[in-house]
Amino acid sequence: MNGGTRTNVLETDVLIVGGGVIGASIAYELAEAGVQTLLIDKDNLGSQSTRAGAGMLGAQVEMMNPGPMFELGVASRALFSNLREKLLEISGLDMELQTPGIFRVAVDEEDRQELLARQIWQREAGQRAEWYEDEDLRNILGDNIVGTTYGALYIPDDHQVRNNALLLALVASAKALGAKFLEHTAMTSFLTENGAVVGVQTQDGVIRANRVVLATGAWTGLLGQGLGLDIPVFPVKGQSFLLDSYAPPTPYTIFTHGCYILPKRNGQVYVGATEEASGFDTRPNLGSLAKLSTQAVHLMPSLASLPFAEPIAGLRPGSRDGLPVLGDVPGVPGLYLATGHFRNGVLLSAITGKVMRELLTGTETSVDLKPFALMR
Numbered sequence: 001m002n003g004g005t006r007t008n009v010l011e012t013d014v015l016i017v018g019g020g021v022i023g024a025s026i027a028y029e030l031a032e033a034g035v036q037t038l039l040i041d042k043d044n045l046g047s048q049s050t051r052a053g054a055g056m057l058g059a060q061v062e063m064m065n066p067g068p069m070f071e072l073g074v075a076s077r078a079l080f081s082n083l084r085e086k087l088l089e090i091s092g093l094d095m096e097l098q099t100p101g102i103f104r105v106a107v108d109e110e111d112r113q114e115l116l117a118r119q120i121w122q123r124e125a126g127q128r129a130e131w132y133e134d135e136d137l138r139n140i141l142g143d144n145i146v147g148t149t150y151g152a153l154y155i156p157d158d159h160q161v162r163n164n165a166l167l168l169a170l171v172a173s174a175k176a177l178g179a180k181f182l183e184h185t186a187m188t189s190f191l192t193e194n195g196a197v198v199g200v201q202t203q204d205g206v207i208r209a210n211r212v213v214l215a216t217g218a219w220t221g222l223l224g225q226g227l228g229l230d231i232p233v234f235p236v237k238g239q240s241f242l243l244d245s246y247a248p249p250t251p252y253t254i255f256t257h258g259c260y261i262l263p264k265r266n267g268q269v270y271v272g273a274t275e276e277a278s279g280f281d282t283r284p285n286l287g288s289l290a291k292l293s294t295q296a297v298h299l300m301p302s303l304a305s306l307p308f309a310e311p312i313a314g315l316r317p318g319s320r321d322g323l324p325v326l327g328d329v330p331g332v333p334g335l336y337l338a339t340g341h342f343r344n345g346v347l348l349s350a351i352t353g354k355v356m357r358e359l360l361t362g363t364e365t366s367v368d369l370k371p372f373a374l375m376r
């Protein structure tokens with residue numbers, strides 16, 4: 001056994017380490033299944049990537065190719081409407097699901113061809129995707145877009161939520177169903193017995209658990225090193241900003257190369273997002289935000305007059321092949337992973353909670369987890 005130097009000992013059936021949207025979704029699902037669950041986070045719940053994210057449920061707009069990630073995204077997106085109702089009923093909190101759809105605007109001929117090809121394979125996969133030529137786009141978006149576009153792919157079924165609202169609704173519902181949460185409680189090492197994980201050491205003491213789920217986002221690769229594991233998850237910084245507006249310029253999300261604009265239900269406009277490799281530094285910087293704001297104003301000039309509300313930066317949990325890591329850890333009984341959701345953790349939170357519940361309650365998973373296994 002390593003760790004175990006403090007005397008304070010807690011016990012639980014399932015311990016979830018990490019209280020972002022992924023950990024919170026698993027906690028909610030397990031609590032609903034009647035599993036004794038404790039979740040710990042080193043900071044405030046939802047204060048890392050989850051706080052920074054835009055909240056797009058971009059099952060189609062984010063996917064360049066068919067395959068397991070596309071299928072996982074579509075399966076997760078389909079859960080949100082029902083999940084919203086359930087969380088609202090249990091907690092009284094609304095995740096602020098908005099459903100006008102997303103326009104993916106082409107910026108050049110190459111982009112247009114890629115989007116037209118995407119329309120074909122996504123339709124063949126049974127999804128809705130409509131092509132708008134530049135003139136049709138203008139009829140919908142009015143003066144909000146200037147300059148010539150190369151047309152746009154409209155995805156009516158890609159939605160959005162407000163991340164913080166989703167997180168609060170998941171946590172409040174999980175608590176109402178019996179899950180426990182501890183903030184400002186950092187896991188420092190694993191407790192092991194005969195090669196199995198039997199809990200964790202925190203700065204406040206030991207937590208013993210029958211099963212430990214790592215939902216620690218960008219930090220998971222680092223924590224895995226404590227067991228000699230190569231978990232292929234690392235930070236990919238994203239910077240964005242919020243603008244204040246009582247009347248957002250359009251109800252639609254507008255997404256183009258390197259930049260997207262989301263009108264939020266509280267009147268604010270979210271503009272995102274950069275992708276940068278800069279370690280664990282979460283500070284926004286002027287150069288990245290200047291570039292992003294230039295792109296956004298070029299696409300939608302009316303944004304230029306809106307008051308600046310807040311710069312945002314967060315660490316996406318990137319993975320080497322872009323797929324999340326979901327499931328158990330061969331050779332390490334007691335340890336489970338739910339991480340590496342990169343650009344789509346909010347979208348994938350619903351299905352991740354569901355499959356981890358199935359896995360931890362010994363039920364056949366509703367999705368084949370082989371493409372997402374640690375040893376894939």
Ligand SMILES: Cc1cc2nc3c(=O)[nH]c(=O)nc-3n(C[C@H](O)[C@H](O)[C@H](O)COP(=O)(O)OP(=O)(O)OC[C@H]3O[C@@H](n4cnc5c(N)ncnc54)[C@H](O)[C@@H]3O)c2cc1C
Nearest residue numbers: 018020022042049050053054056187217238344345346347
């Ligand atoms: C700018 C930006 C825009 C994005 N836009 C979208 C979008 O539109 N749609 C979408 O689906 N996704 C989006 N994402 C991605 C999405 O936000 C992430 O995939 C998702 O939040 C990951 O959730 P998580 O719970 O795995 O990670 P996090 O939210 O980072 O949570 C991990 C938690 O683990 C805790 N932790 C770490 N180490 C320890 C430890 N040792 N002990 C205890 N706790 C620990 C951290 O404090 C943290 O709270 C965006 C991300 C960014 C940065």
